[in-house]
Structures are given as C-alpha cells and as structure tokens.
Amino acid sequence: MGKKVLYIEDDREIGAWVNGFLTERGYGVKWLTSGEEAAAHMDGCDLVVLDVMLPGLDGFTVGQRLKREFPQTPILMLSARTSIEDKLQGLHFADDYLTKPFHPDELAARVEVLLRRFEKQSSSLIALRHLHIFPDENRIVDTRTGEEIVLTGKQFHIFSYMLRHPNQILTKEQIYEGVWGEPYLEGDKTLMVHIRYLREKLERDPGNPEVVETIRGIGYRVKL
Numbered sequence: 001m002g003k004k005v006l007y008i009e010d011d012r013e014i015g016a017w018v019n020g021f022l023t024e025r026g027y028g029v030k031w032l033t034s035g036e037e038a039a040a041h042m043d044g045c046d047l048v049v050l051d052v053m054l055p056g057l058d059g060f061t062v063g064q065r066l067k068r069e070f071p072q073t074p075i076l077m078l079s080a081r082t083s084i085e086d087k088l089q090g091l092h093f094a095d096d097y098l099t100k101p102f103h104p105d106e107l108a109a110r111v112e113v114l115l116r117r118f119e120k121q122s123s124s125l126i127a128l129r130h131l132h133i134f135p136d137e138n139r140i141v142d143t144r145t146g147e148e149i150v151l152t153g154k155q156f157h158i159f160s161y162m163l164r165h166p167n168q169i170l171t172k173e174q175i176y177e178g179v180w181g182e183p184y185l186e187g188d189k190t191l192m193v194h195i196r197y198l199r200e201k202l203e204r205d206p207g208n209p210e211v212v213e214t215i216r217g218i219g220y221r222v223k224l
Contacts, residue, residue: 004045007019008033050094074115092177131211162221175191
C-alpha cells in the first residue's frame with residue numbers, strides 16, 4: 001500500500017491533474033476542495049499537499065493548524081504567489097514550498113524527499129545530551145533516571161518546532177509564529193516564559209542550558 005497523501009486544492013482542473021499524477025505514482029490520495037475539515041482526514045496521513053488560495057480558511061491558516069496538531073506530518077505548500085514574503089510566511093510552518101506552475105516530476109521529487117526525511121526522523125531515536133527523544137511516539141526519556149519527561153502541549157510544540165530545525169538559530173518571531181500561528185508582538189514575554197518552564201523539565205542545569213541554547217540578541221537553538 002502506498003503512502004497516504006492529503007491533497008487540498010479548490011481548482012478542479014489543477015486538482016484533477018495533481019490527484020491523477022500522484023495516484024499514478026502509487027500514492028493513496030484524499031482530495032479535499034477546502035481546508036475546514038482537513039484535520040478529520042489526517043488519520044494515517046503521511047504527507048499534506050496544500051494550496052494557499054482556498055475558499056474560506058486560506059492555506060496558511062489551515063497549514064498552521066495542521067502543523068500544530070500533527071507536528072510529525074510534513075506539509076508541502078503549493079502557490080502561485082512567488083513573493084519572498086509569501087514564501088517566508090509559508091515556510092514558518094510548512095516543510096517545503098513549491099510555486100506554480102511546476103513540472104510534475106519536480107512535485108514528485110519534493111514529495112519523495114519529504115517522505116524520506118520524515119520517515120527517517122520518525123523511525124529513529126534522537127539522542128540529545130541526557131535525553132532520548134522518540135519523535136514518532138511524542139515521548140522524551142531522561143536517560144539518567146529512565147523516567148519519561150511530560151511536557152505540556154505548548155511546551156511540546158515549541159520543542160518539536162525547534163527539533164524540526166536542528167542546529168538552526170531561530171528568532172523569537174519564527175518560533176512564536178510557527179507555534180502559535182500568529183504575528184509576534186515585540187515585547188511579548190509568552191514565549192520566554194514557556195521556554196523557561198521547558199528548560200526546567202529538560203535541562204540538567206536550567207541556569208546553564210545545553211538543550212535549548214540562547215543565542216544572545218537573536219533567539220534560540222537546539223544543537224544536535
């Protein structure tokens with residue numbers, strides 16, 4: 001049985017073409033013409049292919065919601081918008097961004113790369129300092145005690161977002177907008193408070209963090 005793809009596109013002509021192409025490639029495709037009910041179709045889904053211009057909720061909103069709820073499922077954005085601002089907005093939460101028009105072979109290649117990348121991530125243990133992280137099980141174990149570390153939903157989403165961007169220095173704006181799906185307001189301490197509590201659970205010495213590093217004047221980094 002092929003990998004399952006949730007495809008969200010309201011343009012009937014483009015949708016039928018992409019749906020047919022992916023099906024021919026052996027994928028099991030569920031095609032929706034709007035994003036309102038997307039979360040209800042995520043069970044067993046291996047990849048989301050999502051158009052930006054949708055009726056009702058736009059693709060950015062749908063994608064942010066799906067990524068918050070299903071952080072281990074890759075999202076490929078499709079859009080006729082080519083501005084760098086739109087690409088950056090999409091890549092705050094999505095894992096790839098492909099502009100229209102595109103060649104079907106490029107779409108297939110990007111789909112395959114994302115599936116390989118996330119399959120490798122989900123099937124392998126991440127060893128980080130004194131932590132063993134099991135991404136496919138949403139589980140973190142402290143190897144010193146053998147006990148599971150229980151995070152709140154928001155703490156888990158923050159840490160998952162940083163793990164999806166290993167060794168990358170992330171600004172407060174990037175993390176906030178990637179996790180909350182809303183614009184960051186200068187001076188907002190919400191993220192800082194969550195990271196402080198996250199460190200109290202993850203770090204050997206929260207006063208000298210090794211897992212969630214502070215990059216002074218820029219933001220944070222998880223270094224693998």
